[in-house]
Amino acid sequence: MSWLLPALVAVPALGALVPLVWPRAEADRVAPAVGVAVSGAAFVVSLVVAAAAWGRDGMRLESEAAWIPSLDVFWRVGVDGVSLPLVLLTTLLTLLCMVSLLRGGGPECGGERNLVATLLLLETGVLGTFVALDLVLFFLFFEVVLIPMWFVIAVWGDRHDAAGRRRAATVFLLLTVIGSALMLVGFLLVHAETGTFDLLVLAERGGLGMSAQTQLFAALAIGLGLAVKAPMWPLHIWLPDAHAKAPTVGSVLLAGVLLKMGTYGFVRVWLPVVPDGARQLAPYLACLAAVGIVYGSLACLAQSDFKRLVAYSSVGHMGFVLLGIASMTPVGVNGALVANIAHGLITGLLFFLAGALKDRYDSAELTVIGRGLYARSPRLAVFLAVAAFASLGLPGLAGFWGEMLALLGAFDPAEGLPRVTFLVCMVVGGVGAVLTAAYFVHVVRRICQGEPASPGTEATSVELAVWAPLLVLTVLLGVVPGVLLAVTDPAVQTLLGGGR
Amino acid sequence: MSAVEVLFALLGLVAVGSALLVVTTARLVHAALWLVVTLGALAGCYLLLAAEFVAWVQVLIYVGAVVVLLLFALMLTRAPTAAEAGTVTANRPLAAGLAVLVAAALVSSLVAGFRDVRIDLDDSVVGSAETTGEALFTSWVLPFEVLSVLLLAALVGAIVLSRSTRGGGR
Amino acid sequence: MLLLFPLVVSALLFSIGVYGVLARRNAVLVLMGVELMLNAVNLNLVAFDTYLRDVVHSGQVLTLFVIAVAAAELGLGLAIVLMIFRSHQHIDIDRLRELSDSDAADEAIARDHQIWTGVAGGER
Amino acid sequence: MNPAWVIALPAVGALVVLGLGTRAATGWVGAAFGLVTWLAGLWVALPYVGSAESERHVLGEMATGVAPIEVALTVDGLAALLVLLATTVAFLVLLYSVSYLRDEPRRATYTALVLLFTTAMATVVLADDLFVLLVGWEVMGACSYFLIGHYWERPDARAGAVKAFLLTRLGDIGFLFGIFVLGTATGSWSIGAANESAASGAMSTSQATVAMLLVLCGVVGKSAQFPLHTWLPDAMPGPTPISALIHAATMVAAGVYLVARLDDVMAASPVARSVLAVIAAVTMLGAALFAVAQDDLKRVLAWSTVSQLAYMFAALAVGGYAAGVYHLLSHGAFKALLFLAAGSVAHAIGTTAMTEMGGLRRALPVTFWTMTVGFAALAGLPPVVGFFSKDAVLGVVSEEAFQHASWQGWLLLVSGLLTVVVTAAYSIRAWLLVFCGEARGARPQHEAPWSMRAPLVLLALASLAGGVLVLTPDLVDPLGRTEGELVHPVLAAVTTVVLLVTLLLTYAEWWRVDGLDPAERFGPTRRLLHRELGFDRAYDLGIALPTWALARTVVATDRDVVEPYVRGAGTGARWLGLGLRWLQRGNVQVYVTAVVAGGLLLGLGAGWLVP
Numbered sequence A: 001m002s003w004l005l006p007a008l009v010a011v012p013a014l015g016a017l018v019p020l021v022w023p024r025a026e027a028d029r030v031a032p033a034v035g036v037a038v039s040g041a042a043f044v045v046s047l048v049v050a051a052a053a054w055g056r057d058g059m060r061l062e063s064e065a066a067w068i069p070s071l072d073v074f075w076r077v078g079v080d081g082v083s084l085p086l087v088l089l090t091t092l093l094t095l096l097c098m099v100s101l102l103r104g105g106g107p108e109c110g111g112e113r114n115l116v117a118t119l120l121l122l123e124t125g126v127l128g129t130f131v132a133l134d135l136v137l138f139f140l141f142f143e144v145v146l147i148p149m150w151f152v153i154a155v156w157g158d159r160h161d162a163a164g165r166r167r168a169a170t171v172f173l174l175l176t177v178i179g180s181a182l183m184l185v186g187f188l189l190v191h192a193e194t195g196t197f198d199l200l201v202l203a204e205r206g207g208l209g210m211s212a213q214t215q216l217f218a219a220l221a222i223g224l225g226l227a228v229k230a231p232m233w234p235l236h237i238w239l240p241d242a243h244a245k246a247p248t249v250g251s252v253l254l255a256g257v258l259l260k261m262g263t264y265g266f267v268r269v270w271l272p273v274v275p276d277g278a279r280q281l282a283p284y285l286a287c288l289a290a291v292g293i294v295y296g297s298l299a300c301l302a303q304s305d306f307k308r309l310v311a312y313s314s315v316g317h318m319g320f321v322l323l324g325i326a327s328m329t330p331v332g333v334n335g336a337l338v339a340n341i342a343h344g345l346i347t348g349l350l351f352f353l354a355g356a357l358k359d360r361y362d363s364a365e366l367t368v369i370g371r372g373l374y375a376r377s378p379r380l381a382v383f384l385a386v387a388a389f390a391s392l393g394l395p396g397l398a399g400f401w402g403e404m405l406a407l408l409g410a411f412d413p414a415e416g417l418p419r420v421t422f423l424v425c426m427v428v429g430g431v432g433a434v435l436t437a438a439y440f441v442h443v444v445r446r447i448c449q450g451e452p453a454s455p456g457t458e459a460t461s462v463e464l465a466v467w468a469p470l471l472v473l474t475v476l477l478g479v480v481p482g483v484l485l486a487v488t489d490p491a492v493q494t495l496l497g498g499g500r
Numbered sequence B: 001m002s003a004v005e006v007l008f009a010l011l012g013l014v015a016v017g018s019a020l021l022v023v024t025t026a027r028l029v030h031a032a033l034w035l036v037v038t039l040g041a042l043a044g045c046y047l048l049l050a051a052e053f054v055a056w057v058q059v060l061i062y063v064g065a066v067v068v069l070l071l072f073a074l075m076l077t078r079a080p081t082a083a084e085a086g087t088v089t090a091n092r093p094l095a096a097g098l099a100v101l102v103a104a105a106l107v108s109s110l111v112a113g114f115r116d117v118r119i120d121l122d123d124s125v126v127g128s129a130e131t132t133g134e135a136l137f138t139s140w141v142l143p144f145e146v147l148s149v150l151l152l153a154a155l156v157g158a159i160v161l162s163r164s165t166r167g168g169g170r
Numbered sequence C: 001m002l003l004l005f006p007l008v009v010s011a012l013l014f015s016i017g018v019y020g021v022l023a024r025r026n027a028v029l030v031l032m033g034v035e036l037m038l039n040a041v042n043l044n045l046v047a048f049d050t051y052l053r054d055v056v057h058s059g060q061v062l063t064l065f066v067i068a069v070a071a072a073e074l075g076l077g078l079a080i081v082l083m084i085f086r087s088h089q090h091i092d093i094d095r096l097r098e099l100s101d102s103d104a105a106d107e108a109i110a111r112d113h114q115i116w117t118g119v120a121g122g123e124r
Numbered sequence D: 001m002n003p004a005w006v007i008a009l010p011a012v013g014a015l016v017v018l019g020l021g022t023r024a025a026t027g028w029v030g031a032a033f034g035l036v037t038w039l040a041g042l043w044v045a046l047p048y049v050g051s052a053e054s055e056r057h058v059l060g061e062m063a064t065g066v067a068p069i070e071v072a073l074t075v076d077g078l079a080a081l082l083v084l085l086a087t088t089v090a091f092l093v094l095l096y097s098v099s100y101l102r103d104e105p106r107r108a109t110y111t112a113l114v115l116l117f118t119t120a121m122a123t124v125v126l127a128d129d130l131f132v133l134l135v136g137w138e139v140m141g142a143c144s145y146f147l148i149g150h151y152w153e154r155p156d157a158r159a160g161a162v163k164a165f166l167l168t169r170l171g172d173i174g175f176l177f178g179i180f181v182l183g184t185a186t187g188s189w190s191i192g193a194a195n196e197s198a199a200s201g202a203m204s205t206s207q208a209t210v211a212m213l214l215v216l217c218g219v220v221g222k223s224a225q226f227p228l229h230t231w232l233p234d235a236m237p238g239p240t241p242i243s244a245l246i247h248a249a250t251m252v253a254a255g256v257y258l259v260a261r262l263d264d265v266m267a268a269s270p271v272a273r274s275v276l277a278v279i280a281a282v283t284m285l286g287a288a289l290f291a292v293a294q295d296d297l298k299r300v301l302a303w304s305t306v307s308q309l310a311y312m313f314a315a316l317a318v319g320g321y322a323a324g325v326y327h328l329l330s331h332g333a334f335k336a337l338l339f340l341a342a343g344s345v346a347h348a349i350g351t352t353a354m355t356e357m358g359g360l361r362r363a364l365p366v367t368f369w370t371m372t373v374g375f376a377a378l379a380g381l382p383p384v385v386g387f388f389s390k391d392a393v394l395g396v397v398s399e400e401a402f403q404h405a406s407w408q409g410w411l412l413l414v415s416g417l418l419t420v421v422v423t424a425a426y427s428i429r430a431w432l433l434v435f436c437g438e439a440r441g442a443r444p445q446h447e448a449p450w451s452m453r454a455p456l457v458l459l460a461l462a463s464l465a466g467g468v469l470v471l472t473p474d475l476v477d478p479l480g481r482t483e484g485e486l487v488h489p490v491l492a493a494v495t496t497v498v499l500l501v502t503l504l505l506t507y508a509e510w511w512r513v514d515g516l517d518p519a520e521r522f523g524p525t526r527r528l529l530h531r532e533l534g535f536d537r538a539y540d541l542g543i544a545l546p547t548w549a550l551a552r553t554v555v556a557t558d559r560d561v562v563e564p565y566v567r568g569a570g571t572g573a574r575w576l577g578l579g580l581r582w583l584q585r586g587n588v589q590v591y592v593t594a595v596v597a598g599g600l601l602l603g604l605g606a607g608w609l610v611p
Helices: A005-013 A016-019 A024-054 A082-099 A112-132 A135-144 A146-156 A162-194 A201-207 A213-227 A240-246 A249-273 A275-300 A306-326 A330-361 A377-393 A398-411 A420-448 A460-481 A483-498 B002-025 B028-048 B051-076 B091-111 B129-138 B139-161 C004-024 C025-052 C059-087 C103-117 D004-020 D026-046 D077-100 D107-126 D130-148 D155-187 D191-200 D205-222 D238-249 D251-261 D263-267 D270-292 D297-317 D321-349 D365-379 D385-403 D407-435 D450-471 D488-512 D518-522 D526-530 D532-583 D590-608
Strands: A060-068 A071-077 D057-060 D069-074
Touching: A005 A016, A005 A024, A005 A060, A005 A071, A005 A112, A016 A024, A016 A112, A024 A060, A024 A082, A024 A112, A060 B139, A071 A112, A071 A135, A071 A201, A082 A112, A082 A249, A082 A330, A082 A398, A082 A460, A082 A483, A112 A135, A112 A146, A112 A249, A112 D107, A135 A146, A135 A162, A135 A201, A135 A249, A146 A162, A146 A249, A162 A201, A162 A213, A162 A240, A162 D532, A201 A249, A213 A275, A240 A249, A240 A306, A249 A275, A249 A306, A249 A330, A249 A483, A275 A306, A275 A420, A275 D532, A306 A330, A306 A398, A306 A420, A330 A377, A330 A398, A330 D238, A330 D590, A377 A398, A377 A420, A377 A460, A377 D077, A377 D450, A398 A420, A398 A460, A398 D130, A398 D155, A420 D155, A420 D205, A420 D385, A420 D590, A460 A483, A483 D057, B002 B028, B002 C004, B002 C025, B028 B051, B028 C025, B028 D450, B051 B129, B051 C025, B051 C059, B091 C004, B091 D365, B091 D590, B129 B139, B129 C059, B139 D107, B139 D238, C004 C025, C004 D590, C025 C059, D004 D026, D004 D077, D004 D107, D026 D077, D026 D107, D026 D155, D069 D077, D069 D107, D069 D130, D077 D107, D077 D238, D077 D251, D077 D321, D077 D450, D107 D130, D107 D251, D130 D155, D130 D205, D130 D251, D155 D191, D191 D263, D205 D251, D205 D263, D205 D270, D238 D251, D238 D297, D238 D321, D251 D263, D251 D321, D263 D270, D270 D297, D270 D407, D270 D526, D270 D532, D297 D321, D321 D365, D321 D385, D321 D450, D365 D385, D365 D450, D385 D407, D385 D450, D385 D488, D407 D488, D407 D518, D488 D518, D526 D532
Parallel strands: none
Antiparallel strands: A060 A071, D057 D069
């Protein structure tokens, strides 16, 4: 029984109360600092968690307590190699978001107090999702995230388009809630046949005790719920609007962390709990993922709004993640996990940069931003170019390894899966990778290069402090991906092998 | 068929027939008067069922007080005494259908359940004032007291509601 | 005597009461329908009391209670009917539509809101 | 010394240079790091030059879920030669750039990128593992992209950079899949394992064929071979030293290196070799013809690079490992020389258009003489190195044609001999237009400073003396992969005669048109060649435009097909709400009716279900 994980979840939850109980007159001013302090504390706790669990086999730091025993619902948490990197990513990105709110980086419409509290609540939900080992607990935290995100988009979103941001927020909320409801049905189906919500027990059984029919339906319901969040084509429609209308911190957390909850769920729940159902659905998932890769890339080519473009690029990148998962092989799932982390870092950085551009030019339209950022804001432009190359999957930067492993997984999928289908998906994914390169170099050509349109402002020290860690981690992860893989691989092998 | 049964059947017929007139007559005041007949016939039924005290209470309270109250209400709401068109709403066909269905359901289930059951009236205890009063003030005294509070509350409520708000304000 | 006699009379009276409640326009007549239903119940109670030879006469006592409650209910009901008559000048059930979910009702709510708070209505 | 130093040193240098920013010393610091890297390269490579030994350094291991990726470096004879070539040219280019970019505000990023490129090239050359190789391979591509776009105000530079990156990346996806096939076939990602498996026959022919065809996609992209050849000439808006380093001597040659590295797998697949032969035959002649019609000096050189790379592939396609590698080295030297000399010309007169040049012989003596050596090497005049290496290639091709009577051999021999003629023609045409006759444009003010002249002279000396290598075939082929000599006297005599005749004819034509462009002789054909047979336009129409159209379709699909479902769900709910609202009209009687009906239903239902 370890108190570390409950503490990890509790720190942001309790910290969210601090700005709320602070004297009203001062609250907005001190809120970002409080946010930095609380999320910093959460980051430190996550580092302690990492120190305790990094590189050790199996589930670590487990704690369990009866919650609603009559319904078989328990408080069960723990971390392993699958969740630990995501926990670290979450705390890091939240910390960086809070830092970005410092020194006038906050929302123009004010309300820092509420924003900080909302973001901390969001962090609680995400962290809870990543450490939960009980299906109901997982579902609960999964849902906790939605409401704060709705507020972040609807209240602090694009200030030029009040109706649009509300609509985007509501579409996001509704689609995810519908998905979650399906997921809950799936969980209940699993419980009805097995009598437990314990993820570890269920994973150990590997679908034993469930009829093929039940597994298929449960896998379908759970998969749909997670696919909305991931998002899988064609359930992605909430994503571009939500990202484009959300404030910078909202986009960063949405792309960097929230999408991962969907793919994490696939790895943590879908694959081990209902493996037979998953096996039947995997080819379809792979096809949709491959379509998503190409579709997202093509949509990016025709975007004129930078934030929307980055949003659509997420559809493509998550397609790689889903393709890796669909292959149901250790290598594919490893790839999915690495791609998850890489996408969190890189797209987080890209959204921070898009936010910086939007702050400067009051729009993320490429035509409004204009050409020649290399000359106008060299540091910003260099960050942008490197982030773009990382995102297009240049080997040697973080984006490559995950996508490469996902494609490798599709090249040689698990036994019993149709090889030809997966090969086609792999080739389609490869074409998507080229298209990804096409739109990113196109963007660099449109805004970084060319005759400078107007004088620009260089990145501030706060901005650099936010961007630099992401860039450094992107490069590090690109040069030595083995560090991450060494953590995920044993966990993935056990998950796919069944049992602890 | 015994005499009691014949008598009961007749009274029942009167009750049901006048009840039908209560809900169908076009003259509002007549409806109240037909209600008197129904309630009176029911009082007779109670007598036949050896519930003497209840029968008198029925006559006193229902036929006396309640119907008078209804007539007052009709007058206060300026109900016309002449026959009037449109005393039923558009809901009538549905209502009739439902009433028939309810009747069919109830009667059929009652018939199915109590086809040959007989009440032995010969040596039954007559519900006189004495027996009923004894039951009321021994076994049922607590509900009786609670009922008195209810009546008080209703009294106060009726007064509050019917007071003219114009003078008193909110 | 056959138990069915009072029971059938009671069932018919109840159904007639249902019809009265559902079909009558005048609120007072609706209340008469309610009275019919109550009396149907009373007849049932008395019949079963006699049939079961209840020592404590629960059926008859309960009938007395029902009569008292009916009187109270009627008193309150008629008070309400009178109030409605005062405010609407009629007591036609099907013309009392304040409970409807209509735009007019929405506006009325917004008006009330304005009266109560002094803030322009519809702020949602 | 651990070969990782050759990789690490320039990377550190890149960071240092970036930290220095635009200070005056930036260029010199970059050159210093180039020198250090060159010394490290010498130290690492020299013991293995011409040696059959090899040494493997394991740096780490990376779990993947299947066979782990072993991060390892190997130094053997081939890697040693390439390390020497890459570090040498990189150092010379860095030195040259000190003066070439003296007034350039962006020299910090430039120098850093050149150093980063050196890191990447060293990674490619030294990699023992296919994935490590791929990392270096693509980082090179990215550096190439950024350096082509160095003058990012220029639309042609921007377009060229994008084109170069996308075409090479297209090929690289094939390469990646090829790695998958190789790795799955051998159960390891090591290059050595793949070669062993192919040589021992453990890898089936079909596996080898699929793998090599996929790998060839990457090779064709990187080395600008047909049909992905169009990017290299468009890469010329980049700074000229970059063209020398990346687009002539090293990066584009990495494709050749890769094929040479996987020689055993290649040998296991006759189909792949035939495909490579066809590609080489088409590319060498086509590119040479395109070169004849160009007006821009750098563009001529770019097409000549494409053509010369095809020579190397021709040799490898018929198993002429030694000839291919030899030509790779020789070409690295003389093409770097040619580009740097062209840069010197451009530095002096500010343009690379040959219509602006002429009569530069006297003003730029050092450039003239060194470039003459370069052109001689390109054309293959004895005794310059190009003569020997080209002779080696044609020799191995003719052996294939005559001794094995294979159609690949004949195809390559005919194409190769024709290319000799065309190459000679465009070489002397460029030489004449640049250096001879009357001055047609700006007059040069000065010869280049010493830091630019020194690399020219050194490379010219290397080109002159490189022929000596012919005497030691073990140097380029220590393992004895190919039989036969590198020298073929009869063939050499024939080609030399053909060559001289071509040179004389071209010179005569130039004389006849009075110092104007002898390529005008081609008439309308020339315009067609100038447009490079319209490949660009075809790719635009066939690939780029449909892609854009598809992109717009996708966006429209999202807006008009996928999103309406979402909106439809909202509208549907609203209509349903309106319908239910219609029921809630406030008529109490209706409500009560519903309640009674419901109660009745429940009662009946209960009676029905619970007997």
